[in-house]
Amino acid sequence: MAIQRAIAAEGKVDAGPNWLLRDLMGLAAVLAVAGIGYLLFPNNLALLTRITAIALLVLSLDLVTGYCGIATLGHAALFGSGAYAAGIAAVHFDITDPFAMAAVGAVGGAAAGLLAGAIMLRGRGLAQLVLSIAIVYLFHETANKASNWTGGSDGLAGISPDPVFGIFGFDLWGRTAYVFGIAILAVVFVLLRLLVRSPFGMLCRGIREDPVRVSAMGASVNGTLLRMYAISGAVAGLGGALNAISTQVVGLDSLSFTTSAEALVMLVVGGTGSLFGALVGTLTFMWFEDFVSAINPFHWLTIIGALLIAVVLFAPNGLYGTATQLLHRVWNKR
Amino acid sequence: MQTVFSVGTDALAYGMVLFVISIGLSVTMGLMRVVNLAHGAFAMIGGYIASYATQILGLGYGVAILLAVVGTILIAIPIERFLFRRIYGAPELTQVLMTIGLTFCVIGIANYVFGPTLKTIPLPETLRGPVDLGFRSIAAHKLFAIACGIVVAGALWVLIDKTSFGVKLRASVDNAAMAASLGVRTKIVYAVSSAVAVGLAAFGGIVGAELLPIEPYYALRYMVTFLVVVSVGGAGSIPGALVACLVLGAIDTTGRYLVPEYGEFFFYLAVIAIVCVFPNGILGRRS
């Protein structure tokens, strides 16, 4: 309920004339954080790139879970499809231009999204959750079986992307990969902001609130959700492609249940139903995980568990969701 | 023909083991409406206590089971009181987050305290080794698991459908406010049923330990299996869970016999097919 109210509030503000300003501020915030990351952690860019790739996955998960109300524990199927599409294009078809690889990844992800969506929409609630699990396992097994194409469990190695614009190579320090990733993330972020505010985005939110009513209004519920699934797949696929380009290896883990579950955890930590929530969740979770696992590589899992419990107890709407709520409350008191 | 019987027996045994381990989850998910990903964690705690009781304290198998069930419930009481009560009625995703966090904690602590090795619960002499059924031999502990499954299913059915507690439980689940105003002490009903669910988890963890050995990662390793079985059966439905376990056990076993290479495909395609035909689970109530 509270989340719905918060979103309704956000929606109202969005509808106002200053939405462009808000979007620009959002974009500026993303780029500022990215810039600070670059300056503060110049030796950790591979981690930051990985966070960027996963952020794309979490954003895409937010599109279906946060905006359409479809809970899924199998979203890595889309991410991994993008990664494998880009990787296979590079290894088997010699498409090594990073932009082309990203495009292939997006297409691969979208195709996987259509397929997964078509199955997912057959169920509701718990059944849907189980369908999503079945899907990610089927994808995983398919990739494992098709080892001629995917390298199986040894991973698809030998991806060597060309330098960006023929100048900036992907090297040890990972500067190119990071800037490339942030550029993709920024563009995707702006497009998604436009998307979720468009009539199509509103329709999706409507379906989440009350699918029966939306269909009574004459809109096609499944058609809309399927389209959203394809878009979400493209975003996840971009993330996967970025992973393939920056790591130069694609492993079965990119199609795994674990990755899917982690993405969902990150999304809920940040707060569902808001693009900022997805970004905040990814950044917080992955940074925290890296931090505690470096301090104690042996027993850090307990601390992560405690963090998740603490989030539920003290920030039930996710870090971003609860923070905005608090801000709203302070604002209204004035 | 003999092969069919043989594989059929395996399927029945596997299905029953699945049933014993996951039925507790069906109670929490269906009756208490909590997506409890920590179910495996409670099963694992039960397994660790039983292993400790038999290996270190040298107690008998039966005593160890009792001790483990009671011990796990005792451990679960503060968890229910301080953590789970906060998520009754919360959105599903919040429940997922809380219970997965709890699972991580339990894994971390188990790894720290007991180390990462496998822990066994030695069976009593009578349950060890194979038993000859005439057309084949089967492990005695599997027969024991089948018996346990039948007993648990029967007891739960009586408890939920035939006793006044069952009536109160179903009333609280359907409409907590209305049940409370009619004099049902819903808090107690919830506490008792969560204790039952946890106890069943611990019991299942021990009985199934021959098939799913106890180690720190247990809680996550089999989480998906439990979740799938319960959801396919229809959360909260005891007969549904039983049917689902038997059907999925049969599909899994047959698939692994006929085409082991594609065992995983077989299983999950079947899950998708079943869910598409029965979107609320095989015997699930319409929500």
Added chain:
Amino acid sequence: MKKILLSAVAAVALCSSAFADTVKVGVVGPFSGPFAIQGKNFKAGIDAYMALNGSKVGDDDIEIIYRDLPQADPAQSKALAQELVVKEGVQYLAGFYFTPDAMAVTPLLEQANVPLVIMNAATSAIVTKSPYVVRTSFTLWQTSAPMAKVAKERGVKKVITVVSDYGPGVDSEAAFTTTFKAEGGEIVDSIRMPLSTNDFSPIMQRVKDSGADAVFAFLPSGPTTLGFVKSYNDNGLKGAGIQLLAPGDLTQESDLPALGDSALGMLTTFHYAISHDSPENKTFVEAARKAIGNPAELSFPSVGAYDGMHVIYKMIEATGGEQNAQKAVDAVKGMAWESPRGPVSIDGETRHITQNIYLREVAKADDGTYYNKEIATFEKQGDPGLAAAK
């Protein structure tokens, strides 16, 4: 904690770490999660080596920096390796339990000027990916192929293979099948089962139906082997005299107490048994048991790590603490020494370890514990997997 912070503060640019007083070694392995026991063994092997040989080479202090990688995840592997090299300034990378994780790091090595010493990851091809890779563990080809000879010698004619359906399983199957056929044996069926298999009864039924004299099996060490071996007993295969043959992953020492009587008499081929009888091994086991805390947790990855450290110490000695990957790797090519597992050497061409492979039988000691008893030796085995790949 303090150490890590300090080293983070002290981290300087890559090239200036030459002639440093402290040589850092970055170790990546599964220290938490489902494979935590293997990571723990990495650490035990390293700690044991440093306890026995000191933490100094010449004037240089050796510092180990651990990073956790719970499951195969090449993206994270690369991120960790990059962080270790660029931020922590490590001169050596080591560890790596899973093949894809090692594969993800190989493209970095040349630019980073860092050798990679693999302490476990067992797919043959890794060493070909970069000239800076040295491996001190084993490959599935190396440990599985001798089993085919054992089977032949023992008069086994028909074998069914049962392996987990992933890279190492497929390698193991290929190694056994190729060798056994070359010896004139017959493979009646080959089964690949999903990694997630819990109930092995239907598989055992298949084995029974196949009419084979023996079953060759590979599963990753850990929980599933328990179900597999028990199932083999419970379904009456042991009683029917169908011999179970496997590489030593199935009977790793830390799983033996759980396997108990059901594993008795099982034949495995492997590069190392904790029971190996030599003064070197006695010293090693004593130190490693102390390092790991619970002696029952000691297993084979510890010896890979121990010898890995030996190689790294040699590299540091040869370069005088200077960062020079080529010189370091060249220094250990052809190097031979007496490891706890027996005589070993680093092949000059493949940079993979040449070692004895032992045939072992699970036996019960006088004190009631179980151990792998070495009963035959295949001397100086290279990696047949590399030749097979060509």
